[in-house]
Amino acid sequence: MEVDAGRGLGCQKTMDGKASNGFVSDKGIPSCCLKARASAPELEAKCHSTVVSGWFSEPQSVSDKGSKMVYFNNPMWPGEAHSLQVESILFKRQSEYQEVVVFKSSTYGKVLVLDGIVQLTEKDECAYQEMIAHLPLCSIPSPKTVLVVGGGDGGVLREIARHNSVEHIDICEIDKMVIDVSKEFFPELAIGFEDPRVHLHVGDAVEFLRHAPEGKYDAIIVDSSDPVGPAQELVEKPFFNTIAKALRPGGVLCNMAESMWLHTHLIQDMISICHETFKGSVHYAWASVPTYPSGVIGFVLCSTEGPPVDFKNPINPIEKLEGAVKHKRELKFYNSEMHSAAFALPSFLKREVKALGDSPNPAQK
Amino acid sequence: MEVDAGRGLGCQKTMDGKASNGFVSDKGIPSCCLKARASAPELEAKCHSTVVSGWFSEPQSVSDKGSKMVYFNNPMWPGEAHSLQVESILFKRQSEYQEVVVFKSSTYGKVLVLDGIVQLTEKDECAYQEMIAHLPLCSIPSPKTVLVVGGGDGGVLREIARHNSVEHIDICEIDKMVIDVSKEFFPELAIGFEDPRVHLHVGDAVEFLRHAPEGKYDAIIVDSSDPVGPAQELVEKPFFNTIAKALRPGGVLCNMAESMWLHTHLIQDMISICHETFKGSVHYAWASVPTYPSGVIGFVLCSTEGPPVDFKNPINPIEKLEGAVKHKRELKFYNSEMHSAAFALPSFLKREVKALGDSPNPAQK
Numbered sequence: 001m002e003v004d005a006g007r008g009l010g011c012q013k014t015m016d017g018k019a020s021n022g023f024v025s026d027k028g029i030p031s032c033c034l035k036a037r038a039s040a041p042e043l044e045a046k047c048h049s050t051v052v053s054g055w056f057s058e059p060q061s062v063s064d065k066g067s068k069m070v071y072f073n074n075p076m077w078p079g080e081a082h083s084l085q086v087e088s089i090l091f092k093r094q095s096e097y098q099e100v101v102v103f104k105s106s107t108y109g110k111v112l113v114l115d116g117i118v119q120l121t122e123k124d125e126c127a128y129q130e131m132i133a134h135l136p137l138c139s140i141p142s143p144k145t146v147l148v149v150g151g152g153d154g155g156v157l158r159e160i161a162r163h164n165s166v167e168h169i170d171i172c173e174i175d176k177m178v179i180d181v182s183k184e185f186f187p188e189l190a191i192g193f194e195d196p197r198v199h200l201h202v203g204d205a206v207e208f209l210r211h212a213p214e215g216k217y218d219a220i221i222v223d224s225s226d227p228v229g230p231a232q233e234l235v236e237k238p239f240f241n242t243i244a245k246a247l248r249p250g251g252v253l254c255n256m257a258e259s260m261w262l263h264t265h266l267i268q269d270m271i272s273i274c275h276e277t278f279k280g281s282v283h284y285a286w287a288s289v290p291t292y293p294s295g296v297i298g299f300v301l302c303s304t305e306g307p308p309v310d311f312k313n314p315i316n317p318i319e320k321l322e323g324a325v326k327h328k329r330e331l332k333f334y335n336s337e338m339h340s341a342a343f344a345l346p347s348f349l350k351r352e353v354k355a356l357g358d359s360p361n362p363a364q365k
Numbered sequence: 366m367e368v369d370a371g372r373g374l375g376c377q378k379t380m381d382g383k384a385s386n387g388f389v390s391d392k393g394i395p396s397c398c399l400k401a402r403a404s405a406p407e408l409e410a411k412c413h414s415t416v417v418s419g420w421f422s423e424p425q426s427v428s429d430k431g432s433k434m435v436y437f438n439n440p441m442w443p444g445e446a447h448s449l450q451v452e453s454i455l456f457k458r459q460s461e462y463q464e465v466v467v468f469k470s471s472t473y474g475k476v477l478v479l480d481g482i483v484q485l486t487e488k489d490e491c492a493y494q495e496m497i498a499h500l501p502l503c504s505i506p507s508p509k510t511v512l513v514v515g516g517g518d519g520g521v522l523r524e525i526a527r528h529n530s531v532e533h534i535d536i537c538e539i540d541k542m543v544i545d546v547s548k549e550f551f552p553e554l555a556i557g558f559e560d561p562r563v564h565l566h567v568g569d570a571v572e573f574l575r576h577a578p579e580g581k582y583d584a585i586i587v588d589s590s591d592p593v594g595p596a597q598e599l600v601e602k603p604f605f606n607t608i609a610k611a612l613r614p615g616g617v618l619c620n621m622a623e624s625m626w627l628h629t630h631l632i633q634d635m636i637s638i639c640h641e642t643f644k645g646s647v648h649y650a651w652a653s654v655p656t657y658p659s660g661v662i663g664f665v666l667c668s669t670e671g672p673p674v675d676f677k678n679p680i681n682p683i684e685k686l687e688g689a690v691k692h693k694r695e696l697k698f699y700n701s702e703m704h705s706a707a708f709a710l711p712s713f714l715k716r717e718v719k720a721l722g723d724s725p726n727p728a729q730k
Contacts, residue, residue: 294660346698
């Protein structure tokens with residue numbers, strides 16, 4: 001695997017927007033290239049279109065209005081940006097699907113960025129990975145067969161491995177570069193791939209699920225990026241249909257579901273599709289993740305028709321699973337109280353997203 | 366009250382760092398003054414040392430390294446910054462205690478900033494105000510006499526007013542400019558001052574509490590800014606002692622208590638002091654507030670010796686108080702499920718902050 005760090009990647013962009021190191025971007029000339037007084041080593045360590053004066057900001061549409069200042073406005077979260085101080089950029093390349101960047105931040109550890117959007121930081125990845133894995137797996141008795149869609153960093157695999165009952169884990173990740181980068185820079189996450197129960201499939205999850213045996217999985221976890229780029233199909237109805245078919249009766253889906261503060265329309269759409277598709281139950285939960293927009297991330301949890309699933313009161317509490325809490329790495333975020341609490345929703349969300357506020361006490365839903 | 370907006374405040378800084386409009390800052394020349402191509406109206410509407418290219422970032426120590434870029438690193442949350450797109454700055458003045466700024470953001474409504482730190486935005490103030498008020502007031506039966514320390518914007522008063530049992534509300538805010546600015550720009554919060562039960566005291570809360578009759582209050586809510594500047598004394602032991610004395614037996618304190626992701630040491634210190642001072646119980650709760658650092662804010666909840674208080678299971682649920690949910694403005698964030706869920710703590714916090722993780726099931730504490 002090729003790692004750019006230390007190879008003097010610098011500011012080798014040519015006039016057509018292609019960098020001489022093969023890094024291609026349509027985001028304009030990196031602003032640090034315009035910084036007259038930057039020293040050569042500084043340029044080497046920190047040059048990227050998302051890094052200005054040593055800070056990374058989540059971009060998407062980058063504007064450089066001739067003022068040597070670059071500000072960002074992502075259509076998924078207009079009008080706000082979160083910035084992290086950059087110590088050095090460790091990796092940056094364009095994969096077949098997206099731009100992959102890894103940098104060392106000053107206070108959140110290493111950071112994985114895909115197409116300019118923070119996917120994980122070492123400091124707070126625990127919240128996302130532990131919640132997306134254990135919310136579904138602790139809600140059913142003895143999960144045995146699990147599918148992960150996306151999740152190429154391996155963090156969700158690491159969490160699934162805490163469950164001794166699990167015998168077989170399929171993971172379908174479309175972008176091999178994400179897996180390779182994680183193995184190189186995020187060993188605490190990529191450790192998930194080392195479990196012998198893991199079967200890696202590099203490819204399109206839509207295609208993979210189309211060929212999956214009906215009723216094969218106890219749980220499917222969709223750990224995708226935002227629904228732009230390669231993950232777009234993963235929020236559409238046909239995809240949810242194939243998931244429902246691949247689940248056993250009473251099997252469960254946990255799907256990344258954006259921010260309750262920013263994306264109530266997306267959440268509404270997803271909940272509506274899931275209600276049509278999953279005849280067991282459909283719920284929304286959320287967790288605090290500082291480096292995600294608005295500081296939260298949501299999850300849609302669904303079950304297929306069959307043995308009922310009480311998502312809010314885990315039947316399979318992690319504290320009672322032998323060795324689970326300390327397996328490989330002690331749980332940092334998740335516990336059974338956090339599990340139940342994740343389903344408590346702000347009043348505005350229950351009003352804005354129909355089907356989340358039907359019952360005065362969702363615990364009875 | 367003097368409002369600077371529309372008076373061509375622009376970039377009138379003189380060489381000694383004093384602006385000709387009386388605005389004083391030691392934060393260096395506002396970067397927008399250096400922006401060669403900015404138009405005059407743009408300068409007028411957006412000029413402030415925290416605003417670069419139309420974006421506000423939380424500063425404190427501003428660095429201008431000759432590159433015409435300004436980045437910020439607050440000692441309370443080093444290495445990260447949250448930025449909001451600015452439509453126009455509506456107000457900026459130095460009060461006796463702090464710099465007061467109000468701007469209109471593009472997606473979070475109007476924003477109140479004190480000494481460069483976001484205090485509230487119209488979009489997410491509901492979470493903070495509703496939680497800091499109802500966590501204590503719904504935990505005791507029929508609260509009658511309440512004291513608010515700080516809270517000059519009036520939002521906490523608005524929330525307290527939902528409780529019909531309350532007969533008397535004292536508020537002690539040190540900075541009159543905050544109250545005036547709120548009345549001018551945040552009528553949905555300042556409406557709290559209109560309640561006839563409210564008694565406003567402009568002054569030092571430490572002094573106010575020293576003269577408060579012993580056992581006067583059922584509940585005290587400390588809605589202060591971060592423990593730098595005028596709020597420093599509010600996290601020290603003598604202050605908590607005076608609070609405990611001013612509370613009746615079994616009375617409750619709710620104190621703003623920073624971020625569980627960033628400030629475990631501060632939280633540990635505060636919890637330790639409270640354990641020495643409050644002999645009933647001491648708990649930690651938190652809420653999601655997107656525009657606060659790391660996207661969360663915490664609360665320390667304490668009760669004095671006396672009738673026991675079960676903070677996690679509200680004895681005085683807001684849904685059962687006549688007219689409370691829709692009083693003046695419908696509750697946006699708080700409900701009884703959110704109340705209980707706020708006390709569920711991540712495993713890392715229970716490990717890092719002693720006295721929060723003593724019991725395997727904090728619900729039994």
